[in-house]
Amino acid sequence: MVTDKDGYMHLIQFLSEHLGLFEGKEAAALTDDTVMELFEEQLSAQIIMVCGQNPSLTFAQRNQVIREIDAIVYDLEEILASVANRKATPKQTLFITEFSGLIKNLFDQEISKVLITE
Template structure:
């Protein structure tokens, strides 16, 4: 669905290019870990997608959820140990931006799914 698209590969590359943001732990780390924030942000985005597309069938919603699980798995792989550190303000902003970009990919795929 999403993880096999060029846009997704570009986003993973974008994350890889910005790993320095996650290796340099700054001041004022937050309560949540990097991975927790990714999970929360992506969950919120998927809830929004499903809410914006009530015509999605149960099966289609499950496909979207399985795909977001694959995204989280990929994030864990790319981030490694950095996934478990507490997020800084800069990381929180990046995670929010990145999650929005992931949502954009899902928006397009869901739109295509509903047209089929």
């Protein structure tokens, strides 16, 4: 659905280009959440919104969305392995929130295509 699209590859590249934000000295954390926990929370919230905004999605389509999110989290764990368990700083929190919103946009686009073709 999304992980095989160019837009997703561009987002992963965007994350890779901003890895410096997650590396180096740890700044004061804004939250007790780690970088990976914050990604998971934000992505979960975005996907709940996606499903809520598209009540006509079938059970199978919702499961596909969940499998895609699992794949995205796996990719994030691979990319952020060395910093995943650090507490998130304010700048990291902002980046994670924006990145998760961009992931939601990818799902919005793909779901609208799926619903139009049905």
